[in-house]
Amino acid sequence: MTTTRKDAHVRLALAQNDGPHHPGPLDDVEFVHHALAGIDRSRVSLTTRFAGLEWPVPLYINAMTGGSERTGQINRDLAIAARETGLPIATGSMSPYLRDSGTAHTFAVVRDEHPTGFVMANLNASAGPEEARRAVSLLRADALQIHLNAVQETVMPEGDCAFGAWSTGIERIVAAVDVPVFVKEVGFGLSGRTVDLLAELGVRAADVGGRGGTNFARIENDRRSRADYTYLNGWGLTTPACLLDARGGALPLLASGGIRHPLDALRCLALGAKAVGVSGEFLSVLDEGGVSALSERIKCWLDQLSALMAMLGAATPAALADCDVLVVGRLREFCTARGIDLSAESTITPGVSGPSQSIHNEGDPK
């Protein structure tokens, strides 16, 4: 049953990806163009630091799959692309392995193909401490992602709606493993309140996993034959909304959910994310063109990231947070409704060069 489900998730995720050119929530984040802001590209470094870690690039392949022969092959190809481009990578949920050790190779292939890379194991919050140790050990993982997916479990025909023990479960897992624990959503977003709670549980970074890309309410609705929950298809916080809601909180933020192209990644970094995760878009490239197409696409993204950073005058991913950004449209409405003060961090002084305002409301006096 699980292997069939894993294959169905891949098939349905591919079917709903409509490429990098469709509109998305990240369009509500606009860089203000400053024609003299640029720097020499030779000064740009893509290295990013958070939670005591250093990654060579602010981009990673986010959790997707494993547990069946087909998804094991996908994991192998994703890991080869990660190795060829230096990207950190996460496997999909390793609960199939915990239930059936015969599926171990479909996950372990990620470490086999990316022996010196940053590899993240992935589990749900119901996993026990010993299970978490087994998952980390199989991959010799550098970090453990725990996914929160209450909406998916609700819509999933065979979902498990025992959510009440998740917080204590996370705390126990943090205590049990000797690698940093990150928590991620699967496309419905983490609010600022949730991120603060995660900090109290000992989590080291939060991947906001917001709405705007792969939609697991739709995927699970597509797997239902009756009593569907299609009215939940628009549920959740968008990725930029999460970043603004959780900004300045207790944890470093990672961004994923609906990243279509390098500009989206830069938008997330400008809103304070330390790195940006991609799933659906990379899966589609792999599906269409194979592993060489995916490696080429990732190299192209990295090349464009540094080119655009030079254009924007940001020598590092962290420096993007000093760029002038406009928050418009639905995202601006969200900020107003949540009482998020977009001008609170203003350091701009008209007529004086230097660090510029982090975030402007559209229409703010300059």
Ligand code: FNR
């Ligand atoms: C996922 N995602 C996911 N996340 C997770 O934590 N554990 C998992 O097992 C899976 N499985 C999975 C399968 C497939 C086929 C896809 C496409 C995605 C969710 C993923 O990590 C990410 O949070 C969402 O896909 C949103 O990002 P994108 O796809 O919009 O870039």
